[in-house]
Amino acid sequence: MRTLFLLVLGVGLAVPAFPQGAPDKGGPAAAGLSSPPGPGAAPLQAEPFAFADFTWLNGTSRQTDSLLDTKYFTGEFRADLNFVYDFNHPQDHTLTGSSELGRTNEVHVQQLAVGGDFHWNHVRGRLLTQFGLYATMTPRNDASTAKGQWNTGDAYRYVSEAYGGYHWDALHGVNLDAGIFMSYIGLFSYYNFDNWAYQPSYVSSNTPWFFNGLRLQVFPSDRLKLELWLTNGWQSYNMFNNTPGVGASLTWRPTADLAIISNNYILGADTLGNRKRTRRHTDNSIQWKYYDRPSAPLDKMALSFTFDFGDEQGGGASRSGAPDAPKQYFAGWMLYQRFWFAHDRHAITLGGGAISNPGRYLVLMPPINGATATSGTPYFTQNPGDPYHAWDGSVTYDYLPNPFITFRGEFNRRGASVPYFAGSGGVTPPGGNQGAPGSTVPGWAPDLRKTESRLTLAMLVKF
Template sequence: MNKYFAGAAALTLNALLAGSALAQDSIPKTKIPFEGMDLTWINGQNRQRNFPLTVTDKNGETIFTGVALLDGYFNYNFARPKDNTQTISAATGRSNEFSINQASIGIESNYKNVIGRLWLQTGGMTHIVQEADGSVNRGRNTGTGNLKFIREAAAGYHFNVDYGLNVEMGIFMSYIGLESYVLQENWSYQRSMVCDFTPFYFQGARLQYYPSRKFKTELWLLNGWQSYNSWSKNIGFGNSNYYRPSENVQLVANFYYGNDSKSGTTELSKVRRLHHDNSIVARYYKNRSADGKGISQAAFSLNSHYGFQSGDGVKAKDNYMMGTSLAHRLWFNNNKLAWTLRGDYVTNPGGYLAFTPAVAGAIPNDYDIAIASGKALRMGQFSTTFDVMPSDFFTFRIEYAHRIANVPYFAGPGGTTSQTGFSNDAIDPNWKADLRKNENRVIVAVNFRL
């Protein structure tokens, strides 16, 4: 998912370069990658140009930058599931009630070539993403409680080689995909399914190298696919590549290889997983007039994924994921308003990456029956989003989203928890999760960020 990766610049020059207080990359003092490029318009990037929570030393050099974020939403699901549970989404976990999605504070530093980053978090999205990590059941002295409130934490060092060489270790936002973990950075609130079904974080080490002003490549050593711990005897490997020939075009190619998920009841994982995604984001119009009236910018993004897993009796032809997401965005009134249209499609035979709409095995549901019978999941999504952005620090967003699947997959009025809608009530053996083949929602979200 790039769910999370936001950027290509250090905090000292974020406003000029990547405009991202979430920047995972650090800037050399002599040669500056992507120098002079305004990247704040890109899907998956923070649009901030100013960072008021910056602390400098007596010489004016930035010591660290602090960041604060609050994201809340009201997600109206027209099916009105009785348990108010929103299924098949890592962006919204509840429906028909007000929810705090993410509250986060953090500091980032690149002081005297020493890289440091610590982000803390809480909110509904934490429960959806981090607490589903089954790798923490391998052995002792582990668990999601150790790490789930840490969104990102890393330490490293920057070497003045070419346009920059960074070596870091810690917990990072995922480099897979285009859209960010921070929903304000995306053109739409509900992520595309190709991004929602892929990782949001990795624990491991990475090397970032900038051989030129316009290109970045990364090598990763990872515990596994969105896992704090490892599923196997082997580590995972990753590679990410960014090419920006100008500030109007971004080309990305990402790769992952590892052994993931448990094999049987006694064996460590022997299932090999390979995943690739690529994307192009292009701005084809920018209004350079002084008045800023009418359309101020126009851009599109295309993000495509293909991956599979095989081994230990698992066949790639029955366990692969393929999908794409196309979005188009118009900005108005000096970028104070924006309108986005997006369509995406994904197929995932075997369902090894797809969300489960109800607790598998515990609650009978038609999705489990369809997948067990060999039917491949195919799903499409369309959304239209309108943003009001009076400043870099505030976003009001309203979005309509329609989704459709070839198997019963989305929550119906009966919900997916129990016959009463409460998780602490015994489940009637004659009850099963109410699943439908389509879904309609309206999301209203408010975001504050410094």
């Protein structure tokens, strides 16, 4: 444990924003204390990250107060509704290659979440449901559900976060939680209300949204958070084999205008049925607010930069490549620039990025004939060394009339080195899916293209 802690500290101080989802704070509110300490008691330490306003961060809610707050429970409600116009016009209305969107040319409830945070006498807990398309899209990207009995993909499908824990008043706070929590890989939040853009680039969209296991949060100061994770695996409800995933995170906010994160998946064995193949991943971000003039028409500007690198080794794959073990790695980056106008009532975000992922082990499986991460499909293989390079760019406009709603319009252009995006013929056989998920259908093939352009209109609500 000591070696792991030192590794996280060393890596994190060298590189970088806040974890996906709502902030986890280690001060009195997180502990569930109902009142300040009495006379003669030790003074409370400064609450982490409360020394400045960080609502400008990508991946963090812009709200400063909750309307549903009581002494024991802080409630939360989220609604994410969208309409996507795909210029490829897939006849089956299916969007491929996205964790955030699944259907085109229709109005859909992408996510509806109800829940909140329980807090009392140092005991803490969080529950947030997930209904809408997220309830099926998120579990289908977890291949671990094929191992063993009891269908965890169904058991957890309506839950995005569910954990209990305990808080200690040590340093500036120490929390131990067990359950399903956000993954912290990829800067963007799982919840689109918190983000600068609706469709994140591949670095975020193709990396985990959740972990299932244990996490230990330590706040040495009100500007620094360290985390250790022991999880079932890489975005998985179960273990893929017999080895847990080990990871760690560092979040450092030295000033009100700078946020740095380093998230590191130190070791996992996350290829179903291949115990010899291991995985590592590092995800690092920096966010900088370099302009802030509240009275000016253009009142704020900030940027974020994220870079990732990972690999898989053993079991027929290697980082550098060999005749019997082709290259298997993930390298990617994404850059976003945000402008706020008219007292933060309007905002424009420009961004995009690129990835290279030989072996395609993190590329989202297109749902061809009902294919899932478990089934795979011969129409889009994921063999060691299979090439995959992709890029994307986006322009996002937000109208923010108050802190509880966002009206969003976004244009995306994506490209890949191999046919990947749904074309006009779609990815569903005539009459619907046939045979086993992902299997071949005689006389039929999916219509896959190398490019895709689309327009997304969304209404996002949070209380």
